[in-house]
Amino acid sequence: MKQNLLLTLFLILCVCLPVQAVQGGAGKFSVAKDKQVYFSHGNLQYVQSTNTWQFAELQYEFVGAANLTIGEDGNPVLADTIDLFGWGTGHNPTLWSYDSNDYNEYVDWGVNSIGSDEPNAWRTLSVAETRYLLTSRANALKLRGSASINGLFGMILLPDDWASLEGINYRDKWNITKEYTLDEWQQMESQGAVFLPSTGIRTQTEVEPPKQAIYWSSTGTAQFAYGILISTCTLEIGSNSHPYFGGAVRLVQDVNNVTTHTETHPHVVQPAEKVVKNGIVYILHNGNLYTVLATKVQ
Template sequence: MKTLRLLTFAAVLLALFSACKEDTSAGLNDDGSLCGVFAVSDSTWVAFSRGNLQYQPSSATWRFAESQKETLGRDNENISSSYTGWIDLFGWGTSGWGSGAEAYMPYSTSTLSTNYMPGGDTSANLTGIYANADWGQYNPIENGGNTPGRWRTLTKDEWTYLLNQRQGASQKYGLAKIDNVQGLVLLPEGWTLPDGMEFTPGFENGYKTNRYTGAKWSKMQSAGAVFLPAAGYREEYTVFTKFQGDDGCGFYWSSTSLSAPNCNILFFGKSAVNPNNFSKRHFGLAVRLVTPTHLLD
């Protein structure tokens, strides 16, 4: 069984890295996924979307950010059902599907976390009978294949496997800065550092290492690297973007419920990277979706 798993993994790597080489200028597949492949369990590999998820309330349109470093910051303070701009910080499970939660629309601003429970169930995850509460499962994404069911949110266990348990995990992530945007870099399976580039894993140096210009980052992306920008969070109509002095933090939803008020998240800042943190459901956090590698065939 172990031999079969290794052979399957090798086949997936070959397919994905062939895709990377087909568009070395951008590192993108036609469906808006990045070309790197990431193990999120012993038998599951995914590709990340080209950028964070965005939504335009007035037209009910979903899209991915055009670049990995793009965030909308205080634009999210304009959140409303008629807002003609774009938002990228969402309460948990707010895909727009009528899940049985009181707050389920992407522009929901209720500050009562129990309003964000699908079916009113404390233990309900964004999977199974509530899978449509996952943004990527329910919605067509304009520059992401434009087909429902193509994307999904990682579970708590998958975020944990990615950061802590996959082969060489501790060497495959690090805090970084692209131009003036702080964030977290994730390196794919079979990673090879591009010529002339440097990468220091971990968070011990904060955002002082792994500083890339846009041109240098394009080399990293073309080799399969992912960047999660420190997008901050929203509470009702207020966005908080800076923490720990002058440094930003990232808060990314998982699809896993923890308790009545809380769900699990990936958190990172200048002194920590924690894939098993948690947040109140009503906070507006960033969403970065993944697609199963078999959909890239």
């Protein structure tokens, strides 16, 4: 009887408690003196046809130029799956207006249910938190650097407790981009490393080539919004941009607010595997097969 009662209480708790995806085994990153966060395993995406939010399966995956397609009138329109958003458009992800007044109301993207997560499980870093992460935490300048993973440019962030990996020569410089193989990246990712790919920026008529990217913060106004600007030649922390530009979003969870689960969860960082089929190298991640350029194989 006692065992049955305990089992019943356990099942009730499992059903009633909100599930939050955590970066199981992933790195913790200080964004203030007394605050650490986990990063989501990929950039945020929105699917228009299903009105749903999701994270990219791979850290270096991004939609790029495919954010736009050609409409029936011959003009560019937003594609079904997008990952470049105007600032603060958590309530209106398809807003594509060049009128700054349309961006008066900031709504964090994390208020939404993303994948199987409860609403408000995720949030966007403020510009102050971003600046602390990149410049003020212990060894901050040595825990970030430009990188190229299998030919895709971006920025690597290393967790607070990063320890060197044998055989991998990590470089923390920005003007000299370090190139990493997929094998090297998989080792780094398994130890909590985060990669923010250079996604390109959506303008009024196009998505610029992925030589630079804006990653939005939660700080800004209708006139100027703040974030980080990543490019092949510089890193601008607290960069201000017009809110109508299409920028990337990488969400976080506060460490103390996360319920850790041991089971595999679709948002937990699972190291990708390299597989070879018919002489062609693919990436296997969470049961899905991708090309080395992060294109999903149907």
